[in-house]
Amino acid sequence: MNSQTPLISINNVVKHFDISGGFLDQLTFKGGSFKLEKTTVKAVNDVSLFVDKGETLSVVGESGCGKSTLARVILGLYPPNSGEIMYDGERIDHLNHEQWLPYRRKMQMIFQDPYASLNPRKTVRQTLEEPLLFHNPKMTGSQAREKVAQVMEQVGVDPAWISRYPHEFSGGQRQRISIARALILDPQFIVADEPVSALDVSIQAQILNLLMELRQKMDLTYLFITHDLSVVQHISNRVAVLYLGTLCELASAHDLFHSPKHPYTRALLSAIPKVGEKKPKHIRLKGEVPTPVHLPTGCVFHGRCVYADDRCIKEVPRLMKLDNGGFVACHGIEEGRSMQ
Amino acid sequence: MSHLLEVRDLEVKFALRFGDITAIDGVSFTLDKGERLGLVGESGAGKSVTGFSIINLISKPGFISRGSIHFEGEKISEYSDSKMRRIRGNRISMIFQDPMMTLNPVFTIGFQMIETLRAHRKITKADARAIALEKLKKVHIPSPEQRLDQYPHEMSGGMRQRIIIAISLLADPAIIIADEPTTALDVTIQAEIMDLLQELCETDQMGLILITHDLGVVSQVTEKIAVMYAGKIIEFGPTEQVVHSPVHPYTIGLIGSIPGSMAPGEDLKQIPGMMPTLTDIPPGCAFNPRCELREDICTRETPVLEEKQNGIKAACHMR
Numbered sequence: 010m011n012s013q014t015p016l017i018s019i020n021n022v023v024k025h026f027d028i029s030g031g032f033l034d035q036l037t038f039k040g041g042s043f044k045l046e047k048t049t050v051k052a053v054n055d056v057s058l059f060v061d062k063g064e065t066l067s068v069v070g071e072s073g074c075g076k077s078t079l080a081r082v083i084l085g086l087y088p089p090n091s092g093e094i095m096y097d098g099e100r101i102d103h104l105n106h107e108q109w110l111p112y113r114r115k116m117q118m119i120f121q122d123p124y125a126s127l128n129p130r131k132t133v134r135q136t137l138e139e140p141l142l143f144h145n146p147k148m149t150g151s152q153a154r155e156k157v158a159q160v161m162e163q164v165g166v167d168p169a170w171i172s173r174y175p176h177e178f179s180g181g182q183r184q185r186i187s188i189a190r191a192l193i194l195d196p197q198f199i200v201a202d203e204p205v206s207a208l209d210v211s212i213q214a215q216i217l218n219l220l221m222e223l224r225q226k227m228d229l230t231y232l233f234i235t236h237d238l239s240v241v242q243h244i245s246n247r248v249a250v251l252y253l254g255t256l257c258e259l260a261s262a263h264d265l266f267h268s269p270k271h272p273y274t275r276a277l278l279s280a281i282p283k284v285g286e287k288k289p290k291h292i293r294l295k296g297e298v299p300t301p302v303h304l305p306t307g308c309v310f311h312g313r314c315v316y317a318d319d320r321c322i323k324e325v326p327r328l329m330k331l332d333n334g335g336f337v338a339c340h341g342i343e344e345g346r347s348m349q
Numbered sequence: 350m351s352h353l354l355e356v357r358d359l360e361v362k363f364a365l366r367f368g369d370i371t372a373i374d375g376v377s378f379t380l381d382k383g384e385r386l387g388l389v390g391e392s393g394a395g396k397s398v399t400g401f402s403i404i405n406l407i408s409k410p411g412f413i414s415r416g417s418i419h420f421e422g423e424k425i426s427e428y429s430d431s432k433m434r435r436i437r438g439n440r441i442s443m444i445f446q447d448p449m450m451t452l453n454p455v456f457t458i459g460f461q462m463i464e465t466l467r468a469h470r471k472i473t474k475a476d477a478r479a480i481a482l483e484k485l486k487k488v489h490i491p492s493p494e495q496r497l498d499q500y501p502h503e504m505s506g507g508m509r510q511r512i513i514i515a516i517s518l519l520a521d522p523a524i525i526i527a528d529e530p531t532t533a534l535d536v537t538i539q540a541e542i543m544d545l546l547q548e549l550c551e552t553d554q555m556g557l558i559l560i561t562h563d564l565g566v567v568s569q570v571t572e573k574i575a576v577m578y579a580g581k582i583i584e585f586g587p588t589e590q591v592v593h594s595p596v597h598p599y600t601i602g603l604i605g606s607i608p609g610s611m612a613p614g615e616d617l618k619q620i621p622g623m624m625p626t627l628t629d630i631p632p633g634c635a636f637n638p639r640c641e642l643r644e645d646i647c648t649r650e651t652p653v654l655e656e657k658q659n660g661i662k663a664a665c666h667m668r
Contacts (some may be wrong), residue, residue, distance in 0.1 A: 071535035072506075179623055209391035209624075210562060214606030214617040221616070236535060239565075243608035243617070262613060280540035282565030284592055284607055291540040297505050 014098045016198055016230050017083060018059035022092035024075075024082050024254075026050040028302075051301045052078040054254045054309075055092070057328070060198070065224065065231040067241040067262070069277070070251035073301065076234045079251070080200045083232065084116055085109055096198075114144045117191035121203035123183035127175040133161070133186055134171045141193050156193065163226075164189045164219060181212035188219065192227070200232045205240060217244060238281045242266050250274050253301055253309040256328060260335030270337045272314045272348060308340065316341045316348045353421065353556050354380040354403070354441075354524055360415035361395075361402050370627045372398045372411065374580040377654075380524065383554040385547070387567035387588065389603075390577035391624055396560045399577070400526045403558070404437045405430075421523070439469045442517035446529040448509035452501040458512055459497030462519060469520050484515040488545055507538035514545065524556040525549075531566065543570050564604060568592045576600050579625055579635035582654060586661030596663040599636050634666065642667040 029035045029048040037046045052075045060066045068076045081087045083094055085101065094102040101112055120126035127136060137157045142148060148156075158168040164185040166178075175183055184204060191199055201220065205213040221244060223229060235241060241248055242262055249259045250271065258271040269275045279291040294313045299305055308326050311317040318340075326338040341348050361373035373395045380386050388396045401407050403418055405428070418426040425436055437443075445451045453461055462481035463474055472480075478497070485493035488511045501509055510530060517525055527546060531539035547570050550557050559571055567574055567588065574591045576584040576599065584597040595601045604610060605618030622639045625631060631638055637647040644667060652664040 071537065181623060210564070210603060211391060211606050211620040212623060214608075214619040217608065218616050218619055221614070237608075238536065239607065239609035243611070243613050245613075276537055280536040281609075282540070282543070282563065282569050284565050284568050284604060284610060291537075291544075293541065294537060297508070 013062065015059035015095075016062045016097055017232070018057075018095045019083060020057045020093050020095075022053055022056050022079070022082055022094065023090045024053040024078055024087060025090050026052055048302060051304050052254050053082060053089075054304070056251070056254070056256045057092075058249055058256065058259060060230055060232055062197075062230055063224075063228060064246040065233055065244055067233040067235060067245035067248045068251060069235060069238060069241055069248060071236060071277075071298065073253075073298065074251045075254035075301070076236075076251055077202055078254075080118070080202055080232060080234050084118055084200055085112070110144070114140075114194040115196050116198045116200070117194065117196040119184075119187050119191050119199060119201040119204045122207050123180055123187050124175075124207070126187055127183055127190075129175050132172050132174055133157075133166070133189075136175075136186065137161070137190055137193050140190065144194055160189045160193050161186075163192065163223070165215075179212075180208055181215060184208060184212075184216050185219065188216075188223070192223065195227070196229070198230045198232070200234070202234045203236070204233075206235065206237065213240075220244070238278065239283075250277065253299065253304065255309045256336075256338060257310065258335065258337045259328075260331075260333070260337075264333050264335055270331070270335070270342055271310075271339050272316055272341070273310050308338075316346060318346075352379040352419070353382050353384075355419040356399075356403065356416070357419070358416040359399070359402060359413065359418065361398055361407060361411060362414045364410040364412070369414075371414075371630075372580055372627060373402065375416070376575075376577075376580075376582050377416075378575055378582065378585065380556045380558065382523070382556060383550055384573070385550055385557040385559065385571040387571035387574045388558060388560045388577060389562065389564060389567050389574055391562060391603075393579075393624055393627070394577040395580040396562075396577055397528055400443065400528050400558060400560050403526060404441050404443060405433050406437070406443075435469075438465070438517075438522075439520040440522055441524045441526065442520070442522040444510075444513055444517050444525060444527040444530045447533050448506050448513055449501075449533070451513055452509055454501050457498050457500055462497070462516055465516055466519050480519065481515070484518045485512070487518065487549075488512075488515045490515070506534050507541065510534060510538075510542055511545070514542070514549075518549070521553070522555065524558065526558045526560070528560045529562070530559075532561070532563075539566070546570065564592070564607060565609075576603070579630050580627065581635065581664065583636065583665070584661065584663045585654060586659070586663075590659040590661050594659060594661075596657045596661050596668050597636075597665050598640050598642055598668070600663075602639075634664070640667075 027049050035045045037044055070076050082089050089102055093100055096112055138153050141153050161168045166185050205216050245262045247261050248265045250257045252273050258274045269278050276292040276294050296313045305312050307323050308321045311321040320340050326340045328336045328338045329343060330336055357377050359373055359376045362369040362371050376399055390396050402413055413426060417424055463477040466472055466477040482493055490496055490511055531542050549555055561567055571588050574588050575582045578599050584600045595604055602620035611617055620639050633648040633650055634652050637643045646666050652666045654662045654664045657663045
């Protein structure tokens, strides 16, 4: 950790969703008496991390591991059950709607599906002008138009298309418009939730190049959420690996891809198909991903880990700092257990 | 007729109000026993339509307008619907992309498997159940007997895709066509499913046509690759060669645009523009507006697929 204040830091954030439904759904018969039982999805469990100014932190994990929930909690779209979220040293998670506003314009989000995230009944101008005029009520029409044209140019969409509707654009173009919408307020921090997963490879490369270029030009900080590990390796400074809502490992992209520590990270990395590699030598995990409704005891990964022992089943591993600046939560590594 | 499957000069058109559009334009390839072929391309390139047309699943307004498909020496492209049913799902099976959508949610796995078997041959329920069980074991499903009595919603995505593979194996097919079988799945599960498909091809001498947009997956599993662009095969050859020394500028661009092929942080190679829609394919080489090597001839004449180097065939004037 360096001395400057991280742009975003979250401490022990927990987010559970109550899915138990109404009174009758909660009613269960157990041991001769009726009881009310709540069912909760434990989406994010005690996650702490920070994002430095100007860096790209990627959050990776398989579907259902809580990546997107974590992002939405950071942006204040879901209130956390506990824990705190700091933006540039200020605590923001307990703010009310009005107090949130100045932060909203500094933190923006790019969504996965450019077909669903743009309003089909709004032209590009309406989509881009709305946040601009909302946050800058004194802005004149011509100023707004100028700003919109400038941002469209930046993301590589011809400003002449300003009056078109989303259906007139291809997937890649739409994603550029989503990026323009995120950039229009000159944010500092951008959460990109699977921004290229819905796109074809050749278009994906165009968008990734654009995102990297914008980061440099506009001095942005990214939280990048994806399941695509080759994208992660390409664009991130540091990577956080989530499994069942729990942070397993956090390390610089170089360290993580060259010497992954956590058994889950290792299995995940070994499963990436690489172009030109004939025989896959991936690590097989045993069992299935448990549901976040019934979290395993101890280390959430113990049921699938070949190195797990009694301690892993009973005790939750703590995130510990490694010599190379990374963090890992694993009893095996802590004890120096042989895991080859 | 020594090949298991031979597709010759296949053309598939869709009759629309404003005229016919050509989805597949002169596609030819062969598949032998135990061979694994990858059909690669971006969305709209015609990969899936090629797969569907092999088992004649093209429904109106689409139709095969030219060319032939031979399977085990028989010209199946001319089969009637009822005759085709004896091939489809029996000798040639297909696996689809989304395991959440391909299983019927209101029937148990066992019911669906037994029903499939009994549609293809006269067999008692008990025998069918035994075969179903055997196939579930073959795709490494833990506690297969219990699974037979479960419903699809009780299983994870990876497990369902295994079940679908087991169903496609029920009649011991000679060929499996897998259309993006792992796109909806996580990487660790994708790796397991791909291992499984490869293992099945090796042990049972099954032919596999793997349709995907993921060059990484294809290069691990297949022996031959056909790269499709705007309805045509533009490069065809042994996987090793195509992946390491591609000939066609589109393939080169496609491989270059995969993150991981470059040093982290560096700009990815990008192919400018996007694939043309089938309604306005440019004259000459369909790739010419996006191509760096374009010359006059590319805008006039359509290149043919011809032998280039290392056993690679490519359709390009300039290489």
